Amino acid sequence: MRGYLLTAIFLLPLVASESEHCIIQREHEKCMERIMLHKPSDDLELACPWMWDNLTCWQAASVGEVVVVNCPELFHDFMDPEDEMVKVSRNCTEDGWSEPYPHYVDVCFSYDNTTTHIDMYYRSVKALYTVGYSTSLVSLTTAMVILCRFRKLHCTRNFIHMNLFVSFILRAISVFIKDGVLYPQEDSDHCFVHTVACKSVMVFFHYCVMSNYFWLFIEGLYLFTLLVETFFPERRYFYWYTIVGWGTPTICVTVWAVLRLHFHDTGCWDTNEHTALWWVIKGPVVASIMINFVLFIGIIIILVQKLQSPDIGGNESSIYLRLARSTLLLIPLFGIHYTVFAFSPEDVSKRERLVFELGLGSFQGFVVAVLYCFLNGEVQSEIKRKWRSWTVNRYFAVDLKQQRHPSLASSGVNGGTQLSILSKSSSQIRMSSPLAENANISLPT
Numbered sequence: 406m407r408g409y410l411l412t413a414i415f416l417l418p419l420v421a422s423e424s425e426h427c428i429i430q431r432e433h434e435k436c437m438e439r440i441m442l443h444k445p446s447d448d449l450e451l452a453c454p455w456m457w458d459n460l461t462c463w464q465a466a467s468v469g470e471v472v473v474v475n476c477p478e479l480f481h482d483f484m485d486p487e488d489e490m491v492k493v494s495r496n497c498t499e500d501g502w503s504e505p506y507p508h509y510v511d512v513c514f515s516y517d518n519t520t521t522h523i524d525m526y527y528r529s530v531k532a533l534y535t536v537g538y539s540t541s542l543v544s545l546t547t548a549m550v551i552l553c554r555f556r557k558l559h560c561t562r563n564f565i566h567m568n569l570f571v572s573f574i575l576r577a578i579s580v581f582i583k584d585g586v587l588y589p590q591e592d593s594d595h596c597f598v599h600t601v602a603c604k605s606v607m608v609f610f611h612y613c614v615m616s617n618y619f620w621l622f623i624e625g626l627y628l629f630t631l632l633v634e635t636f637f638p639e640r641r642y643f644y645w646y647t648i649v650g651w652g653t654p655t656i657c658v659t660v661w662a663v664l665r666l667h668f669h670d671t672g673c674w675d676t677n678e679h680t681a682l683w684w685v686i687k688g689p690v691v692a693s694i695m696i697n698f699v700l701f702i703g704i705i706i707i708l709v710q711k712l713q714s715p716d717i718g719g720n721e722s723s724i725y726l727r728l729a730r731s732t733l734l735l736i737p738l739f740g741i742h743y744t745v746f747a748f749s750p751e752d753v754s755k756r757e758r759l760v761f762e763l764g765l766g767s768f769q770g771f772v773v774a775v776l777y778c779f780l781n782g783e784v785q786s787e788i789k790r791k792w793r794s795w796t797v798n799r800y801f802a803v804d805l806k807q808q809r810h811p812s813l814a815s816s817g818v819n820g821g822t823q824l825s826i827l828s829k830s831s832s833q834i835r836m837s838s839p840l841a842e843n844a845n846i847s848l849p850t
Contacts, residue, residue, distance in 0.1 A: 429459065451497075452497055453467070460479065463495060540771045541573060541769070541770030548570055555791070566777055568623075572616045575613040615657060618694065619693055621693070621739060625700040629703055695744070701735060701736075701739045704735065742762075
């Protein structure tokens with residue numbers, strides 16, 4: 406799995422990868438670390454010392470030596486792959502460093518007004534995920550109310566769905582909190598924020614994102630175990646699922662925060678730097694994504710075998726149609742779209758890949774809520790049953806009013822007769838509702 410993909414996967418709600426100020430600050434810190442590791446005594450005979458020119462780090466050189474570097478990382482995400490191989494050089498003269506040749510502007514800018522274009526791109530990406538997370542937050546909250554309201558929907562499968570919904574809700578809320586703290590104004594830059602509130606927000610944000618990925622993994626593990634094991638103690642397993650889904654992210658994020666506090670307490674605790682600390686929370690996330698992909702393949706194989714069984718009726722076209730439907734329904738539940746760019750080179754379609762990940766990542770909660778709640782046959786049957794019950798009770802109330810006010814009952818049918826008719830129809834509705842519920846339960850839920 407490529408390093409760029411790992412950053413994009415985990416930091417989906419962050420604007421692109423970083424702002425230009427963040428990249429410059431990080432490169433400056435790396436340059437200062439290289440200078441500190443270099444012994445000053447080694448540079449006494451060198452006419453040109455180490456230098457940071459606000460874009461690139463230049464190592465010490467002697468007179469007549471030419472130092473060649475790549476274009477600054479600031480422009481890499483918005484350059485063509487062949488342009489990234491362009492080099493910039495400086496000569497070490499008796500008077501010190503020469504000007505860069507060719508100049509950064511001439512070779513590292515692939516088009517005019519690069520900074521303005523990058524800013525517009527960041528704003529577009531931020532608007533995209535803001536709309537996506539807002540839509541997901543509303544739909545997931547509605548789905549949670551429905552699943553909590555109806556007792557007949559309380560089962561292990563729906564409890565796992567509800568925990569997944571909560572993780573999506575927390576993820577959306579953490580994104581909005583992060584944007585409110587880190588970007589209160591359009592021109593604010595979080596790279597130079599070092600407050601406790603900023604770091605606490607980032608810890609909460611990373612916890613919510615990590616929990617979301619773990620509950621996606623639990624959804625896949627639960628469905629796979631359900632298909633493989635004949636006798637499946639769901640209640641006992643559910644407690645372990647809860648511990649893994651909420652406990653593992655707590656441990657990983659706590660360890661990461663403590664290590665970050667002691668060894669790398671800089672900035673607002675972004676995780677864009679590729680250090681050992683980077684793997685404390687990224688490693689488990691990537692592992693859960695890849696395991697979920699394996700579980701997804703295994704479930705598809707099991708579904709193919711079950712659908713091709715002689716006990717399953719239907720022709721070949723209907724079998725493949727049901728298989729395709731089940732596959733499409735499982736993709737958002739398992740987060741399989743995160744593996745689309747897993748094995749592609751780092752420098753291929755960076756902007757397209759980021760938009761793809763951000764778009765699907767922010768709207769994933771909405772898709773999951775629609776497929777596994779609003780379009781669920783069991784949920785729809787329960788809502789219809791409650792609606793019929795409410796309609797019957799409403800007629801009862803009207804009938805009682807007519808008994809209290811005889812002038813309203815002028816239809817020739819007395820109140821007792823109406824009450825008996827409605828009671829009979831109500832009992833028939835209650836007797837027929839379980840059959841309707843069983844008939845409308847869909848395969849993937």
